[in-house]
Amino acid sequence: MxxxxxxxxxxxxxxxxxxxxxxxxxxxxxxxxxxxxxxxxxxxxxxxxxxxxxxxxxxxxxxxxxxxxxxxxxxxxxxxxxxxxxxxxxxxxxxxxxxxGAAFWFTPVAKAAARPAQWKQYLLTLGVIFPSTLLIPLLWSTLLPASRGTLWGHFLNDATVVALVVWLWMPLLTRLLKNWLIPRK
CATH class of the missing domain: 3.30.70.100 (Alpha-Beta Plaits)
Structure with a gap:
């Protein structure tokens, strides 16, 4: 391949x-x-x-x-x-x-299972991305002031946000909010 x-x-x-x-x-x-x-x-x-x-x-x-x-x-x-x-x-x-990739976030295990409504996917993703993109640059600019306004600083911010979203926030929140995402009938 x-x-x-x-x-x-x-x-x-x-x-x-x-x-x-x-x-x-x-x-x-x-x-x-x-x-x-x-x-x-x-x-x-x-x-x-x-x-x-x-x-x-x-x-x-x-x-x-x-x-x-x-x-x-x-x-x-x-x-x-x-x-x-x-x-x-x-x-x-x-x-x-x-x-x-990260397609598993909102993809049900069973093929016939219901998917969350797109507006719920949107709200959850926005709820994770928005605070991350506000807080991570503040964190790195405090820890590494030389990173402010640089290409490598921007890369560090983006890499940190993506890592947190993919490996921490989305797996955790989709599990915790699974009954909201797809209510039981």
Whole structure:
């Protein structure tokens, strides 16, 4: 595959329904597999969205810099060995999806599932971007006054905002606000 046509990163979205009495064992399994993934080239991070409101569904988001590097991880013997332990912990089959870039923020796991209304996506994204773009430049100009008005300072601000949005704010807020984004029927 020609890497020039790939997204800036890819996200492996894994959804596991874990047996209620096996959640502690599943957490221990996560503690084993996450460091394994981090050892592979191109690994950009992992987010684990844990169950809330008495549910049993875990969503694991694993980011790699390219589809090729993700493929090397998914086909590795280390991962295959750890994944072989999963069936005894899960209440059903796992769901796996590969999504380019940050497309997972508002994309439901199930193909037939409802998506949040666009106005809600807009408000949540604006609610994250607006304060970030106000506060991060203040932070960096205080810590590094020489960065004010420079190209590298602008880059530092943008890189920090994007990193916070992609790896912290959106995964956290979409999980916390999931009942607002897509109300239960």
């Amino acid at each position: 020609n890497s020039s046509h790939q997204a800036s990163h890819v996200t492996l979205v894994i959804t596991h329904g874990v047996q209620a009495e096996k959640q502690q064992a599943y957490e221990q399994w996560l503690e084993q597999i996450m460091p394994q993934a981090a050892q592979f080239p191109g690994h950009l991070g992992v987010n684990v969205l844990r169950p809330v409101h008495g549910e049993n569904t875990y969503t694991v988001l694993i980011r790699f810099d390219s589809l090729d590097n993700l493929f090397h991880w998914t086909q590795s013997e280390a991962r295959k060995t750890l994944v072989s332990e999963l069936p005894q912990l899960l209440s059903g089959p796992e769901h796996i999806d590969v999504r380019p």
